[in-house]
Amino acid sequence: MIKRTIGGKNISTPHKKPRQRELTTTQKAENKVFSGERVFVEHLIRLMKIFRIAAERFRLHSPVYEPIILTVCG
Template sequence: MSDISLFREKQEKSHNNQMFEGDKVYQGGKNISTPYKKPRKGELTSEQTAGNKEFPSKSIFVKQVIRLVKIFRVPQQTFPQFTHK
């Protein structure tokens, strides 16, 4: 299943006012902000170019956390249930 198809399927379960950020692949989705795409036979404005440069800086932290989770195989670990005495 493609990323955009999975996103659209899961988006139906979220609140209508929930905002998302995604790559250019997600353009056209409702409630999602994406980088500006260069128009056919055109150029981006300086504001759009500056926005595109700022865009990935917001998601770098999330991508690094996902990387760490994968490296340490956290989703594959099973943890003992702790009970209070």
């Protein structure tokens, strides 16, 4: 997959349909892969919100924080 960077070094965006033309089949396939990755990340963010990991103060010892986040996201 070709990483297109628009707006930043670590930001990748899907291909946009040109005016009065269609995307090529390669571009459509890359967009499909990109959206699959995006959905995965969005689901992880949803889980973090449900379990209130990022919203509330973590009350346990700090070495336990990372394994708990990885467990919820895993």
